Amino acid sequence: MVTLRLTGCWKSSCSIPELDHILQQIPDDTPALRITCDRSLVWDSILAVFLNRLLTYCRNKSIATNLSDLPSGVRTLLALAQKSSNRPPKATGRPGFVYRLGTLTINIFTQGKELVNFTGEIVLSLMLLVRGKTYFRFRDFFYFLQNCGADALPIVSLISILVGVILAFVGAVQLRMFGAQIYVANLVALSMVLEMGAMMSAVIMAGRTGASFAAQLGTMQVNEEIDALRTLGISPVSYLVLPRMLALICMMPLLCIYADLLGIAGGAIIGTGMLDFSFYEYIMQTKSAIHLDQISQGLIKSAVYGVLISFSGCYQGMNSGRSASAVGEATTSAVVLSIVLIVVSDAIMTVIFSL
């Protein structure tokens, strides 16, 4: 029979002895271990952890243990810890290369499937909406119209004016060498109308609205709000996604026109302020530079961007995981995906339009 007497401080703030050190002093053939303590013992659950390990060791070596002298609190804790669930821990460790490659491939396929599913669901809900057979909240729709439209004007104004100014400035420096400064107006007008107006407003909306769509839907996913809609028989796509998508698609071309206009105004500031054209001259030059079909090219592009931004925002939000960090990831991927899609689709459309 071996007696182990505990004294002094057994708290997580004190240094406690190594278990192995104590185990070495217990002979292997000990039939029983008695653990006692004296009045100086102060403890917290570090002691219980220590004893728990000691008891496990003793059980494996079939050493009987006697704890009856310990404070009752410690004994209760140990008894509680014994009633364990005994669930084997999740498999850990890094899986092999083939396994990871396989998972990755399967993931790509399932993601592709989800994407197609989501697109299909949107198309179906749109058809239902047209026939008036789905639950669509016009209040939400008008709210998002305001949110994607009017509320975005300040930031769109700032960025477009500055883009116009930058274009005019860079152009002026180059064109001055040929004495063709007046073509600054053409340069600014054409690039705003064909590219920059649509592109800049799209990038702003991707960061501003696409991200917020993803965050909103992701948070609803976390709170099981989307499940609650499903159980009510309301399609989350027509109830949540459609108002957002339609609102952004309506607003993007308007924002694009606005951005075009302000970009040209930005160019005019440089043209009249720095290059000594009269305002009238500048505007007449601008008017002669652009045609309606060029403007409509920009508008078509911006409508397409609207589809892409709201699609990636809503898709990432609806497929977000159920944790705070998953919502964060969904938001990030929504923005990244929108910007990639914007640039890729821009390239494709530019080629198509120039055919």
Add this chain to the structure above:
Amino acid sequence: MSAQKVLSVIDVSSAYGDFVLLEHITFTIKRGDIFIIMGGSGCGKSTMLRHLIGLKRPYKGRVLYGDKDFWAGDEEDRQQIMRRAGVLYQSGALWSSMTLTENVALPLQRYTDLRPAAINELVEFKLSLVGLDGFGDFYPAELSGGMRKRAALARAIALDPEFLFFDEPSAGLDPVSSRRLDELILELRDSLGATVIIVTHELASIYSIATNAVFLDREAKTMLATGNPKTMVRESTNPVVRDFLTRGTGKPPEWMYE
């Protein structure tokens, strides 16, 4: 037995903006008590709890821990006091992007100098106390509601707190699990020597574990009764309190006398 007063609430009033919720709340909690804050839904129980754990300043009155005025000091002082407390929030409030192990480990990393290995061992022990050993690698979203409650309990007791606060611990649990949770709370109180403050309207737990209680009311905007619920149900003359404690039957339920 004259146990020491560890927490006193003196003439506290609470309000959200202009909306006054409760006025003139006064009660004291002794060491080792299981103190219940009860009342109908929306009467301000959770709000009262927020006054006690430093999340919301009462607009009038004092909260004393021992004899320290909780709200008179600054944020730092309050944190010093809250370091000795564990809280189980109404909805669990586990950090969703961390595994159970990480959830329970965070308070330990924040407040102790233990080595990572020791922390891991302590975390595993705490999880086994609530019957969740082996679930350390799970994320909160992968658990059932009751398991989440218990995991949150493991986090609340990570630092061996002197005060344990619970907001609706048994809401959403089946009667058996809810009873087990009550027993667990009792056992933890006994072994850790903690004082437990519980917000609940679960009559079964109120009768089986409470040593002391306060009854808040939404209409009266104040407390209607305080004391041991078993005495309260027999002696209170207030119809609201009686109705609540007898589920509107006027007679205390028989199993109360077990």
